[in-house]
């Protein structure tokens with residue numbers, strides 16, 4: 001039995017009268033790639049913000065590598081790498097300056113040269129962040145999420161809006177991280193991405209986790225007991241997908 005590395009216990013977040021995340025319980029195992037899928041507004045970002053201590057829950061708690069996500073914030077920061085959708089990246093700095101600055105925040109680092117090579121940033125080190133396209137900013141923010149050589153990597157829609165080349169690069173980096181024994185949690189709107197990368201997948205609908213399991217386990221939830229992840233998604237959420245293929 002794999003070790004539980006993230007344990008979410010009744011995590012709940014309200015925005016006014018709206019319950020964005022509704023009493024979610026989840027265990028994520030060490031070394032797995034865990035995907036979270038669900039319609040826009042289902043609560044995916046809010047959920048991962050709570051387990052990474054970027055957002056305070058109204059109820060419930062999360063233990064991450066044995067640390068409490070709210071009370072052990074600074075210890076946790078050293079062990080997790082997070083790439084959120086709206087990361088602000090010090091627009092007035094050059095790529096190499098941002099990498100050095102973020103490296104200085106942590107006790108442990110993955111070598112900057114290795115990250116530059118992994119994300120193919122060699123030709124961009126002297127460019128200002130503000131002059132990068134969205135895809136290149138995304139590469140930089142992925143590099144920053146890995147700069148402390150984290151045990152757990154949390155990625156919020158890491159490939160949304162990216163061209164196929166960058167998307168393939170990011171997929172192969174996720175596979176490399178998994179082969180190193182890292183645990184990865186990612187949210188995605190691409191069913192093909194979830195299907196090919198993730199060991200297990202949680203389906204969120206209106207703040208609730210309506211299903212969780214391997215692709216095979218999820219497929220068994222279909223009335224016909226067979227189909228692909230897109231069929232499962234539509235069956236569980238009732239939402240037709242416009243963009244599901246990566």
Ligand SMILES: Nc1ncnc2c1ncn2[C@@H]1O[C@H](COP(=O)(O)OP(=O)(O)OP(=O)(O)O)[C@@H](O)[C@H]1O
Pocket residue numbers: 015018020038039040041042043044045046047
């Ligand atoms: N800071 C906030 N204040 C008020 N409401 C919020 C805030 N952040 C999110 N919400 C609402 O909470 C719900 C969940 O949002 P969240 O961003 O977690 O969903 P999501 O599944 O990540 O969506 P998407 O796929 O569009 O990124 C949505 O209804 C959203 O409008």
